[in-house]
Structures are given as C-alpha cells and as structure tokens.
Amino acid sequence: xxxxxxxxxxxxxxxxxxxxxxxxxxxxxxxxxxxxxxxxxxxxxxxxxxxxxxxxxxxxxxxxxxxxxxxxxxxxxxxxxxxxxxxxxxxxxxxxxx
Amino acid sequence: xxxxxxxxxxxxxxxxxxxxxxxxxxxxxxxxxxxxxxxxxxxxxxxxxxxxxxxxxxxxxxxxxxxxxxxxxxxxxxxxxxxxxxxxxxxxxxxxxxxxxxxxxxxxxxxxxxxxxxxxxxxxxxxxxxxxxxxxxxxxxxxxxxxxxxxxxxx
Numbered sequence: 001x002x003x004x005x006x007x008x009x010x011x012x013x014x015x016x017x018x019x020x021x022x023x024x025x026x027x028x029x030x031x032x033x034x035x036x037x038x039x040x041x042x043x044x045x046x047x048x049x050x051x052x053x054x055x056x057x058x059x060x061x062x063x064x065x066x067x068x069x070x071x072x073x074x075x076x077x078x079x080x081x082x083x084x085x086x087x088x089x090x091x092x093x094x095x096x097x098x
Numbered sequence: 099x100x101x102x103x104x105x106x107x108x109x110x111x112x113x114x115x116x117x118x119x120x121x122x123x124x125x126x127x128x129x130x131x132x133x134x135x136x137x138x139x140x141x142x143x144x145x146x147x148x149x150x151x152x153x154x155x156x157x158x159x160x161x162x163x164x165x166x167x168x169x170x171x172x173x174x175x176x177x178x179x180x181x182x183x184x185x186x187x188x189x190x191x192x193x194x195x196x197x198x199x200x201x202x203x204x205x206x207x208x209x210x211x212x213x214x215x216x217x218x219x220x221x222x223x224x225x226x227x228x229x230x231x232x233x234x235x236x237x238x239x240x241x242x243x244x245x246x247x248x249x250x251x252x253x
Contacts, residue, residue: 001100002212003203005140008107010199012133014192015114022188024178027123027169031130034161035114042137049144052213054220058228060149061220064156065235069242071161075168076246082172089178 002050009046012039026081026088030074037067103143110136118185123169123177131162145214 016036020029041060048056113129120126138153
C-alpha cells in the first residue's frame, strides 16, 4: 500500500511539470508550480513515515513556507504582466526584457 | 479507512489530469482546491493531524483564494487550447519514465508498519537541528511580502 502512495505522489509531481510545460497561460504555470511543490512535500512526508525518522516531515513543514512565498511573487508578476500587455499568454511576453 | 484513502488518492490523480486539458481557469483552480483538500485528507489518514490542518489552512484557505481573487480582479476568461501533438510526445516520455521508476520500486522493501511521531518530538528537532532553515524560511516569507508589494506598486 505504501508503494501505491509513492507512485501517486510521483504521478502528481509529473502532472505538475506537464501543466507547466504544456499550457501557455501564466496562471497555469503557477498552478503547476504549486502542484509540484505540494506533491514533493507529500513525498517527503511519505518517506519520513516509511523510513521512521522525522526529518522528512520537517522538510514538508518548511516547503509550505517556500510555496506561499512563491505564489505571492508569482501573482504579483501576473498582475503586472496583464496590466502591461492585456493578456496572460506567455507567447506575448517574448519581447519583455530587462 | 484504507479504501477511503485509496479512492481519495485515485481522485486526486484524475483531477490533476483534468487540469492539463481544462479550458476554464475557474474550474482548474477549483480542481486544484479539491487536490489540496485530498492531500490534506491523506496526511490525516497517514497519521499527521498537524500537516492536515496546515494544508487546509495555508493551501486551501490561502493560496487558492488568492489565485481566485487575482483572476477575478484581472478578469481573465480566455485560455489556450492544448496541442495534441505536444501532449502525445510528453505522455510518451512520461510513461517511459514511469516504467523505469516502477522497475526500481518493484523490489524496494517498503516497511509495512507506518511510524507515527509525536508533535513535540518533531518540533524539538525543528527548533534545535533545523533552526537556521527555520529562520531562513521566515526571511524568505518577509522578502516575498515586501517584493510582491514593490512589484505591484504604482509608480
């Protein structure tokens, strides 16, 4: 049963990467980052439970903070980009430099 | 309880596939909310009530609401269509990878018994061995708040 949870955690992480790669909307990239980080903390938690030491669970707690800081910065960048270009399609942001 | 966790896990994976192909941003974020709630249920079923509460409060209560608030403020409605050719190539490589991962995991000796820790033991370790990482996380959060404010500020 533990192997099944591991496998579904890996599937969730891969699906987060796929959402980042396949979709063109900026909000989908943020969704993919959040999904990958959450699956990663779930995998850390599973490793902590099946190996019997608490360090994995501590890493899961620390990852929550990193994900929250990341989504705050990401949504601020999304607001600025939509204000500047009027769309969230990342193909439109190729000339956005500096 | 075991069957309940099994169904929850399957539902989470199916919902994450739904986000890849979904055309509606609101439905995508709401299925992300269901995924977060489901992972929280898995945390509780595997024995950590603290991570369950933090998952529901921070992710489901904070991050999803923040994303919904942003897309309603900006009025984002239109979204892109996934190209089927890219999807086929991506899924081919994903299943190739999963085949290798499954071959590694097939003979791995997973423990049958799930260890449970008490919360005071975990926080003793967190605040003694990982005190530097803990302070750095608080610094990252502070930098994130100030940086987000500086990015969206009107000139």
